[in-house]
Amino acid sequence: MGCNTSKPAPSPSHDRSALASDTPFSEREIEYLHKLFQKLSDSVIKDGLIHKEELRLAIFNNVNQRNLFLDRIFDLFDANKNGRIGFEEFVGTLSVFHPNTPKAVKIAHAFKLYDLRHTGFIEREELREMVLALLCESDLVLPDDVVETIVEKSFSEADAKGDGKIDEEEWKAYAEQNPSLLKHMTLPYLMDMTVAFPSFVESGE
Template sequence: MGCVISKKSERTPRYEEPSVLAATTPFTASEVEALYVLFKKLSNSIIAGGLIRKFQLALFRNRNRRNLFADRIFDLFDMRRNGVIEFGGFVRSLGIFHPDAPIEDKIAFAFRLYDLMNTGYIERQDLKEMVLALLHESDLVLAQDIVETIVDKAFREANTNDDGRIDPEEWKDFVLKNPSLIRNMTLPYLKDLTMAFPSFHSEF
Protein backbone atom coordinates (compact mmCIF):
# COMPACT_ATOMS: atom_id res chain seq x y z
CA MET A 1 0.00 0.00 0.00
CA GLY A 2 1.49 3.35 -1.03
CA CYS A 3 1.29 6.70 0.59
CA VAL A 4 -1.45 9.16 -0.27
CA ILE A 5 -0.67 12.59 -1.64
CA SER A 6 -3.59 14.52 -0.29
CA LYS A 7 -2.71 18.17 0.21
CA LYS A 8 -2.65 20.18 -2.98
CA SER A 9 -1.03 23.07 -1.14
CA GLU A 10 2.04 20.90 -0.51
CA ARG A 11 2.49 19.85 -4.11
CA THR A 12 5.69 20.90 -5.79
CA PRO A 13 5.81 23.16 -8.90
CA ARG A 14 4.66 21.38 -12.10
CA TYR A 15 3.41 18.42 -10.05
CA GLU A 16 2.15 15.51 -12.18
CA GLU A 17 -0.36 12.90 -11.08
CA PRO A 18 1.06 9.46 -10.14
CA SER A 19 -1.30 7.69 -12.56
CA VAL A 20 0.06 9.76 -15.47
CA LEU A 21 3.68 9.06 -14.58
CA ALA A 22 2.98 5.37 -13.90
CA ALA A 23 1.60 5.02 -17.44
CA THR A 24 4.92 6.09 -18.99
CA THR A 25 7.46 4.55 -16.56
CA PRO A 26 8.15 1.13 -14.97
CA PHE A 27 6.79 2.42 -11.65
CA THR A 28 3.33 1.73 -10.23
CA ALA A 29 1.20 4.65 -9.05
CA SER A 30 1.97 3.83 -5.41
CA GLU A 31 5.70 3.74 -6.20
CA VAL A 32 5.40 7.15 -7.87
CA GLU A 33 3.79 8.39 -4.66
CA ALA A 34 6.77 7.00 -2.72
CA LEU A 35 9.11 8.77 -5.13
CA TYR A 36 7.20 11.98 -4.51
CA VAL A 37 8.07 11.73 -0.81
CA LEU A 38 11.73 11.18 -1.72
CA PHE A 39 11.59 14.05 -4.21
CA LYS A 40 10.17 16.42 -1.60
CA LYS A 41 12.85 15.41 0.90
CA LEU A 42 15.61 16.00 -1.63
CA SER A 43 14.15 19.24 -2.95
CA ASN A 44 13.68 20.70 0.53
CA SER A 45 16.92 19.36 2.03
CA ILE A 46 18.76 22.67 1.79
CA ILE A 47 16.49 25.19 0.08
CA ALA A 48 12.72 24.74 0.25
CA GLY A 49 10.93 25.17 -3.04
CA GLY A 50 9.94 21.80 -4.45
CA LEU A 51 12.69 21.68 -7.07
CA ILE A 52 16.02 19.86 -7.03
CA ARG A 53 19.12 21.87 -7.80
CA LYS A 54 22.45 20.37 -8.82
CA PHE A 55 24.06 20.47 -5.39
CA GLN A 56 21.05 18.68 -3.89
CA LEU A 57 21.21 15.58 -6.09
CA ALA A 58 22.97 13.27 -3.65
CA LEU A 59 21.12 10.17 -4.84
CA PHE A 60 23.94 9.05 -7.11
CA ARG A 61 26.87 10.20 -5.01
CA ASN A 62 28.93 7.93 -2.81
CA ARG A 63 32.51 7.81 -1.70
CA ASN A 64 33.60 6.02 -4.88
CA ARG A 65 31.52 7.80 -7.51
CA ARG A 66 33.23 10.55 -9.47
CA ASN A 67 31.34 13.84 -9.54
CA LEU A 68 31.38 13.51 -13.33
CA PHE A 69 28.49 11.05 -13.16
CA ALA A 70 26.39 13.00 -10.67
CA ASP A 71 26.79 16.20 -12.69
CA ARG A 72 25.98 14.53 -15.98
CA ILE A 73 22.98 12.74 -14.50
CA PHE A 74 21.67 16.05 -13.20
CA ASP A 75 22.01 17.58 -16.67
CA LEU A 76 20.02 14.71 -18.20
CA PHE A 77 17.35 14.82 -15.47
CA ASP A 78 16.99 18.57 -16.10
CA MET A 79 14.68 18.02 -19.07
CA ARG A 80 13.68 21.68 -19.42
CA ARG A 81 17.30 22.83 -19.26
CA ASN A 82 16.42 25.42 -16.61
CA GLY A 83 18.89 24.38 -13.91
CA VAL A 84 16.37 22.49 -11.76
CA ILE A 85 14.75 19.05 -11.72
CA GLU A 86 10.97 18.96 -11.55
CA PHE A 87 9.00 16.00 -10.22
CA GLY A 88 7.94 14.62 -13.62
CA GLY A 89 11.47 14.76 -14.98
CA PHE A 90 12.76 13.14 -11.81
CA VAL A 91 10.40 10.14 -12.12
CA ARG A 92 10.80 9.70 -15.89
CA SER A 93 14.58 9.84 -15.74
CA LEU A 94 14.77 7.63 -12.67
CA GLY A 95 12.64 5.11 -14.54
CA ILE A 96 15.63 4.47 -16.81
CA PHE A 97 17.44 3.05 -13.77
CA HIS A 98 14.61 0.67 -12.87
CA PRO A 99 15.59 -3.02 -13.23
CA ASP A 100 12.61 -3.55 -15.56
CA ALA A 101 13.39 -0.61 -17.87
CA PRO A 102 14.13 -1.71 -21.48
CA ILE A 103 17.83 -2.24 -22.12
CA GLU A 104 17.54 -0.06 -25.22
CA ASP A 105 16.53 2.87 -23.01
CA LYS A 106 19.46 2.23 -20.68
CA ILE A 107 21.88 2.06 -23.60
CA ALA A 108 20.53 5.31 -25.08
CA PHE A 109 20.69 7.09 -21.71
CA ALA A 110 24.25 5.83 -21.15
CA PHE A 111 25.23 7.16 -24.58
CA ARG A 112 23.96 10.61 -23.65
CA LEU A 113 25.65 10.31 -20.26
CA TYR A 114 29.06 9.59 -21.80
CA ASP A 115 28.71 12.06 -24.66
CA LEU A 116 30.39 14.61 -22.41
CA MET A 117 30.63 17.37 -25.02
CA ASN A 118 27.08 16.84 -26.31
CA THR A 119 28.33 16.27 -29.86
CA GLY A 120 26.07 13.31 -30.63
CA TYR A 121 29.11 11.03 -30.56
CA ILE A 122 31.36 9.49 -27.92
CA GLU A 123 34.91 10.67 -28.56
CA ARG A 124 38.06 8.93 -27.35
CA GLN A 125 38.45 11.38 -24.45
CA ASP A 126 34.84 10.70 -23.42
CA LEU A 127 35.60 6.97 -23.38
CA LYS A 128 38.74 7.58 -21.33
CA GLU A 129 36.72 9.51 -18.73
CA MET A 130 34.25 6.63 -18.59
CA VAL A 131 37.02 4.05 -18.09
CA LEU A 132 38.65 6.15 -15.37
CA ALA A 133 35.32 6.58 -13.59
CA LEU A 134 34.54 2.86 -13.75
CA LEU A 135 38.01 2.02 -12.41
CA HIS A 136 37.59 4.56 -9.64
CA GLU A 137 34.18 3.13 -8.77
CA SER A 138 35.80 -0.29 -8.42
CA ASP A 139 38.69 1.07 -6.31
CA LEU A 140 41.18 0.06 -9.01
CA VAL A 141 44.30 2.12 -9.59
CA LEU A 142 46.19 1.41 -12.81
CA ALA A 143 49.26 2.96 -14.36
CA GLN A 144 48.59 5.62 -17.00
CA ASP A 145 50.01 3.52 -19.85
CA ILE A 146 47.74 0.60 -18.93
CA VAL A 147 44.72 2.93 -18.88
CA GLU A 148 45.66 4.26 -22.31
CA THR A 149 45.99 0.70 -23.64
CA ILE A 150 42.55 -0.21 -22.27
CA VAL A 151 41.01 2.92 -23.81
CA ASP A 152 42.68 2.33 -27.19
CA LYS A 153 41.51 -1.29 -27.30
CA ALA A 154 37.95 -0.40 -26.29
CA PHE A 155 37.78 2.48 -28.74
CA ARG A 156 38.99 0.33 -31.65
CA GLU A 157 36.46 -2.35 -30.75
CA ALA A 158 33.58 0.14 -30.51
CA ASN A 159 34.45 2.38 -33.47
CA THR A 160 33.79 -0.24 -36.14
CA ASN A 161 33.66 2.20 -39.06
CA ASP A 162 37.01 3.68 -37.99
CA ASP A 163 35.93 7.33 -38.28
CA GLY A 164 37.42 8.35 -34.92
CA ARG A 165 34.16 8.60 -32.99
CA ILE A 166 31.47 6.26 -31.69
CA ASP A 167 27.93 6.83 -32.98
CA PRO A 168 24.75 5.57 -31.23
CA GLU A 169 24.51 2.36 -33.28
CA GLU A 170 28.16 1.50 -32.68
CA TRP A 171 27.63 2.20 -28.99
CA LYS A 172 24.62 -0.09 -28.85
CA ASP A 173 26.53 -2.96 -30.49
CA PHE A 174 29.50 -2.37 -28.17
CA VAL A 175 27.38 -2.38 -25.00
CA LEU A 176 25.49 -5.52 -26.01
CA LYS A 177 28.88 -7.25 -26.24
CA ASN A 178 30.06 -5.63 -22.97
CA PRO A 179 26.97 -5.31 -20.71
CA SER A 180 29.07 -4.31 -17.68
CA LEU A 181 29.36 -0.87 -19.29
CA ILE A 182 25.78 -0.11 -18.26
CA ARG A 183 25.90 -1.77 -14.86
CA ASN A 184 25.42 1.62 -13.22
CA MET A 185 22.24 2.13 -15.26
CA THR A 186 20.33 -0.17 -12.89
CA LEU A 187 19.49 0.61 -9.26
CA PRO A 188 18.11 -2.62 -7.73
CA TYR A 189 16.24 -0.89 -4.90
CA LEU A 190 13.93 0.76 -7.43
CA LYS A 191 12.35 -2.67 -7.97
CA ASP A 192 10.30 -2.27 -4.81
CA LEU A 193 10.45 1.22 -3.39
CA THR A 194 8.01 0.61 -0.58
CA MET A 195 10.22 -2.21 0.74
CA ALA A 196 13.45 -0.27 0.23
CA PHE A 197 12.06 2.81 1.97
CA PRO A 198 9.50 1.58 4.53
CA SER A 199 9.43 5.01 6.17
CA PHE A 200 7.35 6.21 3.23
CA HIS A 201 4.34 4.47 4.72
CA SER A 202 4.22 6.83 7.67
CA GLU A 203 4.78 10.08 5.82
CA PHE A 204 1.07 10.90 5.49
Protein backbone atom coordinates in the same frame (compact mmCIF):
# COMPACT_ATOMS: atom_id res chain seq x y z
CA MET B 1 3.50 35.66 -7.19
CA GLY B 2 0.55 33.93 -8.83
CA CYS B 3 2.75 32.44 -11.56
CA ASN B 4 3.97 29.14 -10.15
CA THR B 5 5.37 27.33 -13.17
CA SER B 6 7.16 24.68 -11.12
CA LYS B 7 4.54 22.82 -9.13
CA PRO B 8 6.75 20.31 -7.39
CA ALA B 9 4.61 17.21 -7.56
CA PRO B 10 1.52 15.74 -9.11
CA SER B 11 -0.63 15.21 -6.04
CA PRO B 12 -3.92 14.50 -7.86
CA SER B 13 -4.44 10.80 -8.42
CA HIS B 14 -4.89 11.21 -12.18
CA ASP B 15 -1.40 12.72 -12.41
CA ARG B 16 0.03 9.76 -10.53
CA SER B 17 -1.87 7.49 -12.90
CA ALA B 18 -0.37 9.24 -15.92
CA LEU B 19 3.17 8.88 -14.54
CA ALA B 20 2.52 5.24 -13.65
CA SER B 21 1.24 4.47 -17.13
CA ASP B 22 4.27 6.11 -18.75
CA THR B 23 6.88 4.39 -16.53
CA PRO B 24 7.52 0.99 -14.93
CA PHE B 25 6.43 2.43 -11.55
CA SER B 26 3.09 1.73 -9.88
CA GLU B 27 0.98 4.57 -8.45
CA ARG B 28 2.08 3.51 -4.97
CA GLU B 29 5.73 3.70 -6.02
CA ILE B 30 5.10 7.15 -7.51
CA GLU B 31 3.90 8.21 -4.05
CA TYR B 32 7.15 6.93 -2.48
CA LEU B 33 9.17 8.73 -5.14
CA HIS B 34 7.23 11.90 -4.40
CA LYS B 35 8.22 11.67 -0.73
CA LEU B 36 11.85 11.09 -1.69
CA PHE B 37 11.67 14.00 -4.13
CA GLN B 38 10.25 16.32 -1.46
CA LYS B 39 13.02 15.38 0.95
CA LEU B 40 15.74 15.98 -1.65
CA SER B 41 14.24 19.16 -3.07
CA ASP B 42 14.03 20.86 0.34
CA SER B 43 17.47 19.82 1.59
CA VAL B 44 19.32 22.99 0.52
CA ILE B 45 17.00 25.33 -1.41
CA LYS B 46 13.36 25.05 -0.41
CA ASP B 47 11.74 25.65 -3.80
CA GLY B 48 10.25 22.24 -4.55
CA LEU B 49 12.92 21.49 -7.19
CA ILE B 50 16.18 19.53 -7.02
CA HIS B 51 19.34 21.55 -7.64
CA LYS B 52 22.73 19.97 -8.33
CA GLU B 53 23.90 20.83 -4.80
CA GLU B 54 20.96 18.86 -3.41
CA LEU B 55 21.78 15.84 -5.56
CA ARG B 56 25.41 16.04 -4.39
CA LEU B 57 24.24 16.24 -0.78
CA ALA B 58 21.99 13.21 -1.23
CA ILE B 59 24.77 11.11 -2.76
CA PHE B 60 27.93 12.40 -1.06
CA ASN B 61 26.58 14.21 2.02
CA ASN B 62 28.56 17.19 0.71
CA VAL B 63 27.18 19.98 -1.51
CA ASN B 64 30.63 20.73 -3.00
CA GLN B 65 31.76 17.20 -3.92
CA ARG B 66 32.66 17.08 -7.60
CA ASN B 67 31.91 13.95 -9.59
CA LEU B 68 31.75 13.56 -13.36
CA PHE B 69 29.23 10.74 -13.25
CA LEU B 70 26.92 12.73 -10.97
CA ASP B 71 27.18 15.78 -13.23
CA ARG B 72 26.15 13.69 -16.23
CA ILE B 73 23.31 12.06 -14.26
CA PHE B 74 22.07 15.53 -13.30
CA ASP B 75 22.10 16.52 -16.97
CA LEU B 76 19.99 13.46 -17.79
CA PHE B 77 17.46 14.35 -15.10
CA ASP B 78 17.35 18.01 -16.16
CA ALA B 79 15.47 17.30 -19.39
CA ASN B 80 14.49 20.93 -20.02
CA LYS B 81 18.02 22.18 -19.19
CA ASN B 82 16.96 24.85 -16.71
CA GLY B 83 19.43 23.78 -14.00
CA ARG B 84 16.74 22.27 -11.79
CA ILE B 85 14.93 18.94 -11.66
CA GLY B 86 11.13 18.87 -11.45
CA PHE B 87 9.15 15.88 -10.21
CA GLU B 88 8.15 14.59 -13.64
CA GLU B 89 11.79 14.83 -14.79
CA PHE B 90 12.82 13.00 -11.61
CA VAL B 91 10.40 10.11 -12.17
CA GLY B 92 11.03 9.96 -15.92
CA THR B 93 14.78 9.64 -15.55
CA LEU B 94 14.63 7.22 -12.62
CA SER B 95 12.43 5.02 -14.79
CA VAL B 96 15.40 4.60 -17.17
CA PHE B 97 17.29 2.94 -14.28
CA HIS B 98 14.42 0.58 -13.43
CA PRO B 99 15.33 -3.13 -13.87
CA ASN B 100 12.27 -3.63 -16.09
CA THR B 101 13.18 -0.87 -18.54
CA PRO B 102 14.14 -2.27 -21.97
CA LYS B 103 17.85 -2.57 -22.65
CA ALA B 104 17.53 -0.42 -25.77
CA VAL B 105 16.38 2.52 -23.63
CA LYS B 106 19.29 2.03 -21.24
CA ILE B 107 21.75 1.86 -24.15
CA ALA B 108 20.42 5.13 -25.59
CA HIS B 109 20.70 6.94 -22.26
CA ALA B 110 24.14 5.48 -21.57
CA PHE B 111 25.25 7.02 -24.87
CA LYS B 112 24.07 10.42 -23.60
CA LEU B 113 26.06 9.88 -20.39
CA TYR B 114 29.26 9.20 -22.31
CA ASP B 115 28.72 12.02 -24.83
CA LEU B 116 30.18 14.54 -22.40
CA ARG B 117 30.38 17.42 -24.88
CA HIS B 118 26.94 16.85 -26.40
CA THR B 119 28.35 16.40 -29.91
CA GLY B 120 26.28 13.34 -30.81
CA PHE B 121 29.45 11.21 -30.75
CA ILE B 122 31.66 9.64 -28.11
CA GLU B 123 35.26 10.63 -28.68
CA ARG B 124 38.38 8.96 -27.27
CA GLU B 125 38.96 11.57 -24.56
CA GLU B 126 35.33 11.36 -23.45
CA LEU B 127 35.62 7.59 -23.15
CA ARG B 128 38.83 8.03 -21.16
CA GLU B 129 37.17 10.47 -18.75
CA MET B 130 34.27 8.11 -18.18
CA VAL B 131 36.58 5.10 -17.67
CA LEU B 132 38.49 7.09 -15.04
CA ALA B 133 35.25 8.16 -13.36
CA LEU B 134 33.91 4.59 -13.30
CA LEU B 135 37.21 3.29 -11.89
CA CYS B 136 37.03 5.96 -9.21
CA GLU B 137 33.43 4.95 -8.40
CA SER B 138 34.72 1.39 -7.92
CA ASP B 139 37.69 2.57 -5.80
CA LEU B 140 40.07 1.09 -8.36
CA VAL B 141 43.42 2.76 -8.89
CA LEU B 142 45.21 1.51 -12.00
CA PRO B 143 48.51 2.67 -13.52
CA ASP B 144 48.16 5.18 -16.36
CA ASP B 145 49.44 2.71 -18.95
CA VAL B 146 46.79 0.15 -17.94
CA VAL B 147 44.06 2.80 -18.16
CA GLU B 148 45.29 3.83 -21.60
CA THR B 149 45.30 0.19 -22.73
CA ILE B 150 41.69 -0.23 -21.55
CA VAL B 151 40.63 2.99 -23.29
CA GLU B 152 42.45 2.19 -26.53
CA LYS B 153 41.12 -1.37 -26.69
CA SER B 154 37.56 -0.29 -25.87
CA PHE B 155 37.61 2.59 -28.33
CA SER B 156 39.05 0.60 -31.21
CA GLU B 157 36.46 -2.15 -30.68
CA ALA B 158 33.57 0.33 -30.51
CA ASP B 159 34.73 2.55 -33.39
CA ALA B 160 33.74 0.01 -36.05
CA LYS B 161 33.93 2.62 -38.83
CA GLY B 162 37.42 3.68 -37.77
CA ASP B 163 36.64 7.39 -38.05
CA GLY B 164 37.90 8.37 -34.59
CA LYS B 165 34.49 8.70 -32.96
CA ILE B 166 31.68 6.43 -31.80
CA ASP B 167 28.20 7.19 -33.13
CA GLU B 168 24.94 5.89 -31.67
CA GLU B 169 24.78 2.95 -34.05
CA GLU B 170 28.31 1.85 -33.15
CA TRP B 171 27.59 2.38 -29.46
CA LYS B 172 24.46 0.23 -29.61
CA ALA B 173 26.38 -2.64 -31.24
CA TYR B 174 29.24 -2.31 -28.73
CA ALA B 175 26.92 -2.16 -25.70
CA GLU B 176 25.02 -5.21 -26.91
CA GLN B 177 28.33 -7.11 -26.94
CA ASN B 178 29.48 -5.65 -23.59
CA PRO B 179 26.51 -5.63 -21.20
CA SER B 180 28.75 -4.65 -18.26
CA LEU B 181 28.75 -1.13 -19.75
CA LEU B 182 25.13 -0.86 -18.64
CA LYS B 183 25.77 -1.82 -15.02
CA HIS B 184 25.32 1.76 -13.86
CA MET B 185 22.07 2.03 -15.83
CA THR B 186 20.12 -0.27 -13.49
CA LEU B 187 19.24 0.37 -9.85
CA PRO B 188 17.82 -2.90 -8.47
CA TYR B 189 16.17 -1.23 -5.47
CA LEU B 190 13.73 0.54 -7.80
CA MET B 191 11.90 -2.79 -7.93
CA ASP B 192 10.55 -2.17 -4.42
CA MET B 193 10.09 1.33 -3.04
CA THR B 194 8.97 0.05 0.38
CA VAL B 195 12.30 -1.73 0.90
CA ALA B 196 14.39 1.05 -0.61
CA PHE B 197 12.88 3.86 1.41
CA PRO B 198 11.51 2.30 4.65
CA SER B 199 11.61 5.64 6.50
CA PHE B 200 9.00 6.96 4.07
CA VAL B 201 6.57 4.07 4.51
CA GLU B 202 3.43 5.13 6.27
CA SER B 203 2.57 2.70 9.04
CA GLY B 204 -0.66 0.85 8.58
CA GLU B 205 -0.78 1.29 4.81
